[in-house]
Amino acid sequence: MVRYDARADGGVRAADRRAAPSVGSRPLTGRLHSVESFGTLDGPGIRQVLFFQGCHLRCAFCQNRDTWDPRAGRAVTVDELVAEVLRYRVYMDSSGGGVTASGGDPILQAPFVAALFRALRTEGIHTALDTSGAIAVGRPVADLIRATDLVLLDLKHMDSERHRELTGVPNTRVLEFARSLAATGTRAWIRHVVIPGWNADRDHARRLATFLREIAGVVERVELLPYHEHGRHKWEAIGARYRLDGTRPPEDGEMETVRREVAATGIPVFVA
């Protein structure tokens, strides 16, 4: 049960007073898959994690296979989401938390998420964007980055062809996106799923470390996540073939090899 918080009502009224973001006479809407109200894995503190619908990547290890379809989910307005989020304000404030837009890839709904983040900022709520970064940094994306306090960026593979095999797209735009964060001084946490047979070897870890040194000025931490099959049931539920059949989780020694190379950059490393 959620305890009553006087500030929550005040926040909703503030949201009501704000001019609602709109397209012509229609309010701007986003498509949302689901909300996790007490997330502790996607940014600092206790967070409202908003899973947006739609992703243009096809990662073989995707845990959120059910978020790919951009037409699915429910339509929401900025004011509706702000009101929903502010019900949990006391937990966010007391833990140094905030709101994380995840997915899917929320960057596909950049104008909506930027409007949402601006509205949250007027309420003093910390904003984080969990993204693949596989998109050109045009005006809508640059606008979203400006409204974001922290970017959680996945670096999946440093070899572009292997990245394409793993995700369906080359890594060119991902690396450009990461460099744009460095150029704009945008704080970032880098996340990297370690997958045996793909990126769990020392050579790949060194390539990752070399790139991290290039953007180290804005990277606050690197999170190394061992590959697992937790998302498999979502693939099977929709009748899709799970592409990493037979791939095992990394051994401790493989995780340690990657950790050591990344730690040599001087960036704090966390192993999940």
Ligand code: SF4
């Ligand atoms: S970017 Fe994320 S949501 Fe999209 S396919 Fe990859 S793992 Fe799944």
